[in-house]
Amino acid sequence: MSVNTDADPAILRNAMVDRLTTELDTTSGLKLDPQVEAAMRQVERHRYVPDFPLETAYGDTAVITHPSPEGAPLHLSCASVPTVVAAMLHALDVRPGQRILEIGAGTGYNAALLATLTGPDGAVTTVDINDDVTANARRNLDRNSSSNVRVFTRDGAHGAAEHAPYDRIIVTVGASDIPLTWWQQLTDDGRLVLPLRWRATTRALALTKTGGNRWTSSWDFLCGFVPMIGQPNEQTITIDSDGLVKLHYDIDQAVDAQQLGGVLTSERVEYWSDQTVHGEEPLDGVWQRLTSTDSRTVRIEADLRAVSEGLCTPAIPVRSPALVDGKSLAYFAIRRAPDQPGRWQLGAIGHGPLGAQLAAAINDGITAWGAQRAAGVQVQVYPRALGQPPAEAAMLVPRPETVLTVTM
The missing domain is CATH 3.30.310 (TATA-Binding Protein)
Incomplete structure (x- = not known):
């Protein structure tokens, strides 16, 4: 497929952002961070999915860039739905000059948005387990003047210790557990945003370290992501x-x-x-x-x-x-x-x-x-290496590296 050159990408990009800001406000009452909105109007999504029509690049849909091998049930990589991208970046609360780790390189588009948000004094590192995915992300970033983003091929569960600590970590693959590595590589006042799966549903959560032994959620959003390779999935x-x-x-x-x-x-x-x-x-x-x-x-x-x-x-x-x-x-x-x-x-x-x-x-x-239809879920995640949930915790969801408690 080739890009439709008859359309104006700037018009389509602005229409995409107008649409997603309205949808987020209507469905969840989220007033999108102006800096996130500005970044999404600036970064050209179609240049990160160059083999697809402009209307596809700027539609509110995931773009499958690395389909699953024949017979496999799930795709290897995609450009995530713009509405979800915007919501998760809003929750991440990136500030200029910060150091960011992204787990799941995708097309490089999300890393480009992160680099725009952190500015010239910040640093973005993105990792992915699939070398075809990282090679494609690297090409896209270089072609679009985002060569300051570091791209590594490795298991995302290991993070990137050589450039830690990070002020923010964002995970763009579906996770069923949270490795202790991510706790260790995040600053004490840092924030982790990830799509976490439990009881066969996935919600994006914003987590902060609390009390020295747990993550506590402050935001959640319904979503769906390609699952992280190597974790015990459903x-x-x-x-x-x-x-x-x-x-x-x-x-x-x-x-x-x-x-x-x-x-x-x-x-x-x-x-x-x-x-x-x-x-x-x-x-x-x-x-x-x-x-x-x-x-x-x-x-x-x-x-x-x-x-x-x-x-x-x-x-x-x-x-x-x-x-x-x-x-x-x-x-x-x-x-x-x-x-x-x-x-x-x-x-x-x-x-x-x-x-x-x-x-x-x-x-x-x-x-x-x-x-209480507007009530949100609260999740606390206890790394097993740091301790266990209190005995009175009502709903426990055990994982190999963590234990979740879930309340409303």
Whole structure:
């Protein structure tokens, strides 16, 4: 593909920034940092994805630059969605002259934005495990006068100790754990922004060091990223004979494919709450609530055939929260509100011996979310090498290098 030279990239770039600032304000109340906005109007995204049309470069979509090998489920690298790029840079709170470490080089576009934000007195280092990705990022940065960005090929879990300490660390690949290395390479008053995955959902978090032994979140944002290579990512099973419905779960959760085989053909129980939403209202707060209250929370993914045949009808077919307990399952569901035109009623559908109890638990989460729809999740991350969460911590999510506590 070649770039459409009939379009004016400056017009498209400004339209992209206008669009994302409006979207962030409307959906999350985020007033984008003027410095981030200015950087995104200045750095030419199309020059970091030169093989794609301008309309693609400046659309609010991820641009896949390194597709997955044949048969692999996930792509190796991409240029992230501009809205997510902007939100994470806003949360990172970069200041001129700071030292920045980026994990996940991508196309080099994000590093160029970071270099613009830090200015000539700052320093940006970006690392990636894939040498094709780093070679491409290096070429793009050199072609666009960002040769002052250091690019290394290595496992991002190791960081870049030779240029530490860093005032800010930003991670642009999906992480399921936080290596102690990142703690050690960040200044005591520094900030880490990363997409962290737990209970099969991903949220970008802004974390700061607290009390000398933990990270504490101050901001969160729903997102999705290519997962980091080498970390223990989620497990996946199918629960029907045709392979149309999958469950995704964490390595610490007790989910057994044999126990759940055929569960969807068992008796179906429906529970509907008194909570309703309009068509454009986000529902991810329900999932957040469940991850902070119920350790059985997983993700269910249903093929469109499963939905059309009525085998499994989650609220969002490709990604909805569910609860699993032994031979039983319940999942988050939605239907047109019977007495409120234009609105949708939230509820849960259960199967198996404990299906009704699990569906009721999801409804409890829906009701709690309905009482505080704007509430955000708070995550504290305890590096195991520095200590453990307090005994009274309610919801623990264990990882090899850390333990997470999740509250609302």
